[in-house]
Amino acid sequence: MSDSEEENYVTFGVPLDPLDEENIPRKKPVTIEDQYAYDAQGRRRFHGAFTGGFSAGYFNTVGTRDGWRPQQFKSSRCNKADNIIQRPEDFMDEEDTSLFGIAPKGIQATSDYADHGQKGKKRERISQDNNGPIPGAPVLKELLKPVKETVGIVLLKKMGWKPGQGVGSRLTKREKQKIKQRHERLKLTQGNPEITGSNSEDSDDNSTNITFAPDDYEPFRCKPKDNYFGIGYSGLDRRKILSGHINLFDTPAFCVQDKNKKLSIHGQAFGVGAFEADDEDIYEKEDMSRYDFALGPERKTKTRWSQDAPTSSQIDCLDGFVRAKERLVSKKIFKPPELPKDFVPVHAVRKSRFYPPIAIPVENGKRREPLNAVDRARILEDPDERLRKPSSSTSVASNIISNTLNLHGKQQTEERKKLQNQQTTTGNSWLDKLNAQNFVKGGVDGLKQNDTGSLKTLEDFKESASTSVQSSTETSTEYDPSNKSEKSAKLFSSNPDKQRRFEQYLIFLKNNERNKLETIQPLSMTEWEREQECTEFEQAAKLEQSNNYMVDKFIHSTDPTMDKTDPQKDAKEAVRLKMFGKLTRERSEWKPASIVCKRFNIPEPKIGCAPIVTDRKSVKFSIFDSLDWCNSSKFTKATEQQRIQMEEVPQLSKKTEESTNEVISDTDNISSIDYQSSEPVSEKFRIFEASYEKVFGKGIQNILSTTSENAKQDVSDNLKDQTIQEIEKKQEIGTAVKDQSNEKKDLFKAIFLSSSEDSEDSEPEEKVDNETVKSILIGKDPKEINSQRNTSPPRGIFAKLDLDSLVTHSKCVNDESTASKSVSETSLPTIDEMQDNLMDCNNVIEDAETAMPPNMYGPILPQRLLKQESTATTEVDSVNQSLKPVFRSIVVSKTAEDSTLGGKWVERDKMKKLKKEKKKHKHKEHKNSKHKKKSKKEKRSKH
């Protein structure tokens, strides 16, 4: 079988020797580590990825071990350097030029020869050598063109095909036309703009048997949209950069032909400068050919990529769009409205928003007249009085007013003269004295004001009081008010009318007829302007007052110092006597700045010393200071004037007598009168009295309050009496004529008066003293008494009037009044007792009350008189909690007194003493001032 089988098969070739399994050499697989890469020279190196990569390392350099070396240029006279043209190869390794290097240099068929047809053309390298004498492509190259026809074409040609013909069986003309039409239709539907050039149609179409080759097939190509751009937009062409081969070494040469000489400039031109903002296209090569070398119309160079442009411009529409055949109906445009004939275009431009709008003159055509002063003032909004009112009318008005004023002044003087006469006749009457000591003219003026019936606020009153005081001083020295007005400072000198009005206002102020200002203000003034002016004048008046005051002050302050120790004067004297030296020399510390010392090359003197403290005080006078003084000076003036006008007072006092009812009706007036009624009582007496009143004052007040029980007319009587009492008492103090109460007073004096002056300093001490004294006198527990004690001595007469109590407690007082009549002089202790009993229950409240009343000065009513009159009982008082308002009202007078003291001009060291003394009282005054207000308020509200 096998033979047969063998025979059946035919064998070809020689069989391999059977494998000798034992002799097979054991080949170890080569590990990766053992695999080395070698270069052509057998040098071991890694040569990139497979063969294409660059080899790294120092071997792989140009020529030498050190790598590429820049070429040396050596040229001498005898040995001229020849023009060495460097080639890219000079900078390349050998491997780079090998078959697989970056620039293979082996001989191989280029694409021109390798491929035929269009494809080959593309890759054709244009290696034109323009250096030849004939410009353009070499002729020989044109002539000898390599064969490029493909095999297919060759075959077709052999079959009888000619380029330009279609392929297929031959057709008759009609058939051919049909096909052509069909093609064209198809093209149109596709919107292909390509219009094929149709063959020229033969006119003789009768010969049907003539056949033609079919038209060449034109492939119908649809351009697919392969981007995301908008229709018709072709983005930046990237091909320019990415597809083109960047020839690093061969720059296109720029050729210029000039005078039969051809210049060719190689190399890059300029490049990107350091100062150029941005290199627009880093890949773009700048070369000379891009520059214009001749003036003229710009020639458009056809670039490869600008081919499409003309076609698109021809069609003038986007890809895939057809031009519309019908024009759209254009929108109708309406004409702007016609301006009226008489319209004059005027546009005034404001320079800034702070300028007032420019008034356009109403008159047409007329030129604007130059502004006069009034217009300018109007534009500037100058508050000029002259503009507001006609000058003639005011002058008339002011004349009238001034006349009346003069009359008024005359009247006053006449009145005054009369009064003076009266005074001389009744010079010795007690009333004069009373008034001389208790009243100043201020009160009278207040009354006068009351006569006018105008309602005044407290402040107004105060002011009027102060001003009236001033006016009284002025009138005392000069009776004609017009004199004063002449003297007054010209504060409104810019506006004479206003100045006149101000002067008149001052006169009014003196006479306390401030309301009259309105009468002299011109009618043309608005209400607001009037008010404004009124306040203005008020301030100006104050200022003037203060100025007057300051003038006085300066005279007083400077005169004595000039006389005493004026170094300047001394020096002057010395100069006059030519005694220069010590007298004219002043030495003082001076510290030069460190830099000054440095620059003068002098060591700094007094390093580490404290800076020189100059005791020179910078005294700056400002308006506000003077205004402040003006306020404080009210009181000083009041007190000073009081003394001056002693002669005048009696007559005034008469007035007061006549108008006591009115006084009562106006509590403010009362207080103000009190306010002014500071007496030049010796300090000692005042202190004594104060302390005396502290002890015994309660009783007096009780009596006082009981007086208030009666109806108002009674009060007026009381008032009179009290004033009389006070005056008498004062007189008596000097003579020390006393009644029953005098005994106690004397005793008190004996105990207390010796130390009374000093004790003013220390309140607690005084208290203790008082208590002890009282306890001695009364025989009571001092503590008990203390609770009820009125530490604030009452001062002034009207202050003791408690009008509140009049209203509230008149009933109960009446009940008690009958019983109180029987109260004897010796009843004082019992009174106190009763008080104490009652007060025990009110202790807490009383303590609070007693803590705040201040010290009081001034006369008290003598006990004797009180008793004569006494319609009051102690019980009434003790029951009355309304006593406290009484205290408060008293306080008013006290503060007034204090302030007068404060405002007085005393020598400095004296002042200091005073200050010390007053330290204690001051805080109380503050408190009291509060209460004062309160009490006043209460009173007012009750009225």
Add this chain to the structure above:
Amino acid sequence: MDIEYKFLKEIDCKQGAVRAVRFSVDGSYCVTCGSDRKIKLWNPYKSVTLKTYGGHGDEVMDACASCDSSQIVSCGLDKSVILWDVATGTPVRRFRGHAGPVTTVRFNEESSMIISGSRDNSVMCWDGRSKAQEAVQSLNDAKDSISSVRVSDHEILSASFDGKVRTYDIRIGELCADYMGDAITCASFTRDGQCLVVSCADDVIRLIDKDSGEQLGEFRGHTGKDLCLESSVDYQDTKILSGSADGKLWIWDLVSQNVVANLSGLKPTKYATVSISVHPQKNCFLASNGSNVLMWSTLSHTDDE
């Protein structure tokens, strides 16, 4: 002891009224301050203008050349003090700190500091080295305008219309004010630095002992007419010089207090001689008269020349 003074030159500065004329430190040049806001640098011996410095906003009142002649400091009614570079003619620094017209200005010895006096009653010290705009120190002791300022090695001497000469001793740190009875138009040190020559508005020039403040001498005869006349001592401290309203340069003998000479130019002038300057090394005087600068010298020195 007959000294003859010879009138050497009259230079028409052509810059309006010459407010001040000042020798440079070495005496080879002089600076004139004109009312036409210009400063001119002269070689007075040749009557040549070397340079004109313009930059002041108003009349230039005073000027002073630095010790190395590289800088000039000037002051004017425009309230400013200007430091000039001599060579380039440009203002190096401009100090604006005075509230009033600056009437007088001086360098210190080293020319590193500028002291200026003003009608705002203050004397201000300016650091010429730093670029600070503010004054280093302001001496506000005077009660009236400062008329003159002089600087010695350790003192600042200021004269004021309030009648006081104030000596600020930097070394001790002391201010010494001497009252003179009337407004002072000029106060200067003598060359030895022991005395002060004080011109008062009451037409008296006083020689004051600096240490005691006593008067050593009185020089009268000239007329002031409320002009801010300057006075000085001559080079050897033997004469007192002063300008006068009569347009002459008055010279007194320091010791005898007698008038030695009344120098005037060739032409009679209606202007007063206000500013004077004495050569630092010889008896050569410059005086401003109207728009002119006059120059005198003692004969002996002119012979040397």
